[in-house]
Amino acid sequence: MxxxxxxxxxxxxxxxxxxxxxxxxxxxxxxxxxxxxxxxxxxxxxxxxxxxxxxxxxxxxxxxxxxxxxxxxxxxxxxxxxxxxxxxxxxxxxxxxxxxxxxxxxxxxxxxxxxxxxxxxxxxxxxxxxxxxxxxxxxxxxxxxxxxxxxxxxxxxxxxxxxxxxxxxxxxxxxxxxxxxxxxxxxxxxxxxxxxxxxxxxxxxxxxxxxxxxxxxxxxxxxxxxxxxxxIDAEGFAETAAAVPTPELQLAPKAPLLIGVDRLDYSKGLVHRFQAFGTFLAGRDEDAPRPTFLQIAPVSREDVAAYQDIREELERAAGSINGAHADLDWTPIRYVRRHIDREHIAALYRRADVALVTPLADGMNLVAKEFVAAQDPNDPGVLILSHFAGAAEQMEAALLVNPFDETSFAETIAAALTMPLEERMSRHGALMRGVFEQDIxxxxxxxxxxxxxxxxxxxxx
Structure with a gap:
C-alpha cells in the first residue's frame, strides 16, 4: 500500500x-x-x-x-x-x-x-x-x-x-x-x-x-x-433535472405520470403502493385522463430469501392490476427492475406529476428530496410521503399517508392528481426551502x- x-x-x-x-x-x-x-x-x-x-x-x-x-x-x-x-x-x-x-x-x-x-x-x-x-x-x-x-x-x-x-x-x-x-x-x-x-x-x-x-x-x-x-446535493440535482431531456415514455398527451424509485426491498412498501394505485384506478372516472405509474425498483440481495419473495409478490400485483385496468393503448403500471442512470432519473422526476415515496420503514429516503429538487417551481409535481419515512419529520408540506390504509392512500393519489397549481406551488416552495437549506x-x-x-x-x- x-x-x-x-x-x-x-x-x-x-x-x-x-x-x-x-x-x-x-x-x-x-x-x-x-x-x-x-x-x-x-x-x-x-x-x-x-x-x-x-x-x-x-x-x-x-x-x-x-x-x-x-x-x-x-x-x-x-x-x-x-x-x-x-x-x-x-x-x-x-x-x-x-x-x-x-x-x-x-x-x-x-x-x-x-x-x-x-x-x-x-x-x-x-x-x-x-x-x-x-x-x-x-x-x-x-x-x-x-x-x-x-x-x-x-x-x-x-x-x-x-x-x-x-x-x-x-x-x-x-x-x-x-x-x-x-x-x-x-x-x-x-x-x-x-x-x-x-x-x-x-x-x-x-x-x-x-x-x-x-x-x-x-x-x-x-x-x-x-x-x-x-x-442531497440539491443545487446539482436541480440543474441536472432541468438540463437533461426527458426519456421518451410514449404517453398519451396530458397523461398524468406517477413515479416511484426504490431499491427492491420489503421495507419500501411497494406492494402496498401498487395495491393503493389499483384501488385508485377502480374508483376513477372513466372519462378522466388515464394515469401511468412508473415504478423503478432495481433488484438487490437476490440471495436473501425475503427479497425473492417480495419480487414475486410485486410482479403478481403488477400483473393483476394491469390485467384488470389496462387497455390496448394504455398500461397503468410500468414496472422496471433494472438500473436507470441518475441523469435520466432526475429528468423523469421533473416530468412526473406525482411521486410516491411510501416506505413501511425508512431512515430518511432521499428520493423524496431528489423529487422536490428536480421540480419546475412554476409547475411542480406533488410529493406523497409515508409517515414512516424519516423525511416526514422535515417535509410536512408533502401529502403524508399511512401506506397500510389502502383506501386513504388511494384518495390521496386522487387528491394529488387534481391539486390546483396554487396549492402545488405553495407546498413545493415550503419543501424546496428545507431541501436546499439542509443539503448534503x-x-x-x-x-x-x-x-x-x-x-x-x-x-x-
Whole structure:
C-alpha cells in the first residue's frame, strides 16, 4: 500500500459499499461521495470476495479523496453480509423481527470482519484523525478499535431506522448492543423518533447513565445520540433535472405520470403502493385522463430469501392490476427492475406529476428530496410521503399517508392528481426551502463539527 499523505487530522470514512468505478445514482454511496468530495480524506469499503483475507488495506483510487478496500472471503461475505448484516440486523432495524434468520456462524463472521477492519484502520491512524463509520455493517468496529487502544474521535451514522425496545429483544447479542454504541463518541441517527427509540433501549440497560442533551455514560465511556437528517446535493440535482431531456415514455398527451424509485426491498412498501394505485384506478372516472405509474425498483440481495419473495409478490400485483385496468393503448403500471442512470432519473422526476415515496420503514429516503429538487417551481409535481419515512419529520408540506390504509392512500393519489397549481406551488416552495437549506454539505458539516468538538467527560458539568 502506498505511503499515506503527510497531512494530519484526516477524515477516515468506513462503509460497506464503495465506488470502484462510476459513482451510482442516489443512496448512501452517492451521499458519501458528495461528502468526501467536499471534505477530502480516506474512504474504506469492502473489496470483492476472494479465497483468502488478510489484514491491511488496498488502494483502489485517488482523486478528491483516496479509496481503499479491505479483504473479505466468500465465506465471510455470506456470513457477514448476506447473513448477520442483511438477514438479522436489516430486518431487525426495520421492525421485521419475523424475518430474522439467526445463525451463530453468521455472527462469528460479522465479528471477525469487524475486528479485521478495526485492525486495518488502527494500523494507518495518525494523531488527530477522525473516523466516521457508516451503517449497520460495522456496529462492532469502534469497540474493537477501543480494545486496541485507539483514542481517536469515532462517529457512527445509521442510515436506517433505529430498532425499538421490543425489536432488540429478538437480537441474540442484545446485551452487547449498548456497549457497541458506547464505543463511539457520536451516534448519529436520521430522525428524532430514532433518537427516542435509542433512548428507550439505553434506559433498559442498568449500566447506562443518562447525562444531558443526548449524552449518555456507560462503563466509563461518554457518548451522544443525536439526530442528523441527511440531505442531497440539491443545487446539482436541480440543474441536472432541468438540463437533461426527458426519456421518451410514449404517453398519451396530458397523461398524468406517477413515479416511484426504490431499491427492491420489503421495507419500501411497494406492494402496498401498487395495491393503493389499483384501488385508485377502480374508483376513477372513466372519462378522466388515464394515469401511468412508473415504478423503478432495481433488484438487490437476490440471495436473501425475503427479497425473492417480495419480487414475486410485486410482479403478481403488477400483473393483476394491469390485467384488470389496462387497455390496448394504455398500461397503468410500468414496472422496471433494472438500473436507470441518475441523469435520466432526475429528468423523469421533473416530468412526473406525482411521486410516491411510501416506505413501511425508512431512515430518511432521499428520493423524496431528489423529487422536490428536480421540480419546475412554476409547475411542480406533488410529493406523497409515508409517515414512516424519516423525511416526514422535515417535509410536512408533502401529502403524508399511512401506506397500510389502502383506501386513504388511494384518495390521496386522487387528491394529488387534481391539486390546483396554487396549492402545488405553495407546498413545493415550503419543501424546496428545507431541501436546499439542509443539503448534503450542511449534513456533513453539522455532523463532523459535532464529532470534532467531542462530548464532555463523566467528570465535567
Amino acid at each position: 502506498p505511503a499515506p499523505e503527510e497531512s494530519t487530522g484526516r477524515l477516515i470514512v468506513l462503509s460497506n459499499r464503495i465506488p470502484k468505478g462510476d459513482v451510482p445514482a442516489g443512496g448512501l454511496v452517492f451521499a458519501l461521495h458528495e461528502a468526501l468530495t467536499n471534505a477530502g480524506g480516506l474512504w474504506i469499503g469492502a473489496g470483492d470476495p476472494s479465497e483468502q483475507a488478510q489484514d491491511g488495506l488496498t488502494e483502489i483510487g485517488s482523486d478528491a479523496y483516496t479509496r481503499f478496500t479491505f479483504d473479505l472471503t466468500e465465506t465471510e461475505h455470506k456470513g457477514f453480509y448476506l447473513g448477520y448484516s442483511n438477514s438479522v440486523l436489516w430486518p431487525l432495524f426495520h421492525h421485521r423481527s419475523d424475518l430474522l434468520e439467526i445463525n451463530a456462524e453468521d455472527f462469528e463472521a460479522y465479528a471477525a470482519v469487524n475486528a479485521r477492519v478495526a485492525r486495518s484502520i488502527a494500523a494507518i491512524l495518525r494523531p488527530d484523525d477522525v473516523i466516521w463509520i457508516h451503517d449497520y455493517h460495522f456496529l462492532m468496529v469502534a469497540a474493537e478499535l477501543r480494545a486496541l487502544g485507539v483514542e481517536a474521535r469515532i462517529g457512527l451514522f445509521l442510515h436506517i431506522p433505529f430498532p425499538n425496545v421490543t425489536d432488540i429483544l429478538a437480537l441474540p447479542e442484545a446485551a452487547q448492543f449498548p456497549t457497541w454504541l458506547a464505543a463511539h463518541d457520536i451516534v448519529g441517527l436520521q430522525a428524532q423518533r430514532d433518537v427516542a427509540a435509542a433512548f428507550d433501549v439505553l434506559r433498559q440497560d442498568e449500566r447506562a447513565q443518562v447525562l444531558k442533551e443526548g449524552t449518555w455514560g456507560l462503563e466509563g465511556r461518554v457518548f451522544s445520540v443525536l439526530s442528523f437528517p441527511i440531505g 454539505a450542511w449534513w456533513t458539516t453539522t455532523y463532523l463539527d459535532r464529532l470534532r468538538d467531542g462530548v464532555p467527560s463523566l467528570g465535567e458539568p
